[in-house]
Amino acid sequence: MKYTDLGYLIQRTKNNSEMIMGVISAYLEQTPPLILAMKRGLQDKDWNTLHAAVHKMIPSFAIMGMSTDFENMAKKILEYARNQQQAEGLSELVAQLENVCTQACKELETEFNKFKETQS
Amino acid sequence: MNQDKKIKIFLVDDDAVYLKLLEIELIDHADFAIETYPTGEKCIAHLSHAPDVIILDYHLDGIDKNAMNGIEALDKIKAFNPDIPVVMLSSQDKIEVAINCMHHRAFDYVVKSETAFMRLQQIISNIFKYKKMEKELNWYMDRM
Numbered sequence: 606m607k608y609t610d611l612g613y614l615i616q617r618t619k620n621n622s623e624m625i626m627g628v629i630s631a632y633l634e635q636t637p638p639l640i641l642a643m644k645r646g647l648q649d650k651d652w653n654t655l656h657a658a659v660h661k662m663i664p665s666f667a668i669m670g671m672s673t674d675f676e677n678m679a680k681k682i683l684e685y686a687r688n689q690q691q692a693e694g695l696s697e698l699v700a701q702l703e704n705v706c707t708q709a710c711k712e713l714e715t716e717f718n719k720f721k722e723t724q725s
Numbered sequence: 726m727n728q729d730k731k732i733k734i735f736l737v738d739d740d741a742v743y744l745k746l747l748e749i750e751l752i753d754h755a756d757f758a759i760e761t762y763p764t765g766e767k768c769i770a771h772l773s774h775a776p777d778v779i780i781l782d783y784h785l786d787g788i789d790k791n792a793m794n795g796i797e798a799l800d801k802i803k804a805f806n807p808d809i810p811v812v813m814l815s816s817q818d819k820i821e822v823a824i825n826c827m828h829h830r831a832f833d834y835v836v837k838s839e840t841a842f843m844r845l846q847q848i849i850s851n852i853f854k855y856k857k858m859e860k861e862l863n864w865y866m867d868r869m
Contacts, residue, residue, distance in 0.1 A: 617746065617842075624749050631741040642788060657787035664816050664837045665742045 608709045610670030611716060622720045629717045632665055636710055640703050646686070647699045655699075656686035662706065669713065675705045731758040732853070733775065737768040737798065738782040738814065739789070743837060747780065750842040757849075764789075765798030772805045778849055781831075783815035783822060799829045810852045812845065 611625065618624040639658045646655030659682045666676045679702055685695050734757050738744040744761055751757050760776070762768040765785050779802060783795035793801075799811055810832035815822050823834045833848050835841050 613839075614746075618749055621749075628742060628745045628749070631745045635741045639788075653790075654788075657784075660784065660816065661740055661787050664740055667839060668742055668746055 607712065608671055608675075608705055609712045609716075613670050614668060622724060626717055626720050628668065629713045629720075632669060632713060633710055633717065636662070636665070636706050640706050643682075643699060644703065647696060650691060652686045652689045656683055659683055659686065659702070662702075669709060671705070671709060675702070678702055678705070730756070732756050732777045732849070733758045733760065734849070735768055735771070735774075735776040735779040735781075736761045737763075737765060737779065737785070739763050739785050739787065739792070740782065743782075743814075747842070747845075751846070754846075765793035765795065765801070768798060769793075769801050769805070772802065772809075776809060778852055779809055779811045780845060781811050781813055783813050783817070783826065796825060796829050799826070799831060803830050812848055814841070 614625055614628055618628070639662050642654055642658035643662075646652065646658060659679050663676060663679050663683075665671075666673075666679070678698055682695065682698050682702065685692050685698075734751060736744055736747050736751070736759060738747065741763065744763065748759055748761050752759055760771065760774060762771065765781070768779065768781070781795055781798055781802075785798065786792040786794040795813060795815075799813065802809055802811055807830070811830075813826040813831045813834045814837055815826075815834070816837040818836045818838075826834045832852060835844050835848070
């Protein structure tokens with residue numbers, strides 16, 4: 606299963622590899638600390654941190670061509686966090702989103718290296 | 726507007742991915758000079774660069790709880806110069822967020838969606854049409 610699709614980014618940057626690499630690099634730098642903050646928020650029942658971390662992940666989903674199913678998953682977590690609810694299934698949702706973002710990072714790292722190779 | 730005729734735009738967002746893409750979208754425009762800032766504090770510190778328009782994220786204090794939020798930054802910009810048009814950005818499509826932005830004298834409010842980049846270009850173009858009309862009107866009023 607593929608988690609990302611660079612089609613949107615390629616279209617928006619008119620296939621400018623330097624620009625694409627710039628956006629991917631920002632994603633790779635930003636996402637791991639957000640995953641950690643999300644997990645910490647859940648673990649500490651710090652709903653504001655959980656909400657903030659997931660909220661900040663969402664705009665990148667469309668940019669990186671990730672399925673709207675993942676966006677809906679994130680929005681569901683936001684809803685639980687907003688209502689300060691340790692609902693059944695929340696931990697599962699957070700684990701799923703962590704997996705999605707980790708896989709996305711792996712794929713994007715590979716894409717980044719491909720762009721880098723074609724440049725050198 | 727700045728003397729070199731370029732429209733100076735400040736982009737302010739703590740989401741590095743969105744900030745980068747926003748910069749890419751606008752940098753192509755030959756008439757724009759772009760400056761990007763990841764925090765409201767940095768934007769405020771550089772207001773002396775005289776931006777013509779500021780695109781400002783609403784949710785700047787998400788992860789860093791001590792960071793200035795978008796509305797606080799908007800208030801400080803307006804206190805510095807009430808004539809700088811500020812367009813607020815948010816991933817929340819909520820009426821109360823939009824109303825809050827308007828109460829604090831934002832020029833407009835844009836939801837971070839796929840069409841946001843197009844909308845922002847239209848809004849920036851409208852700002853300058855409006856400014857031109859206002860200038861012309863003032864010119865005629867002075868002569869009446």
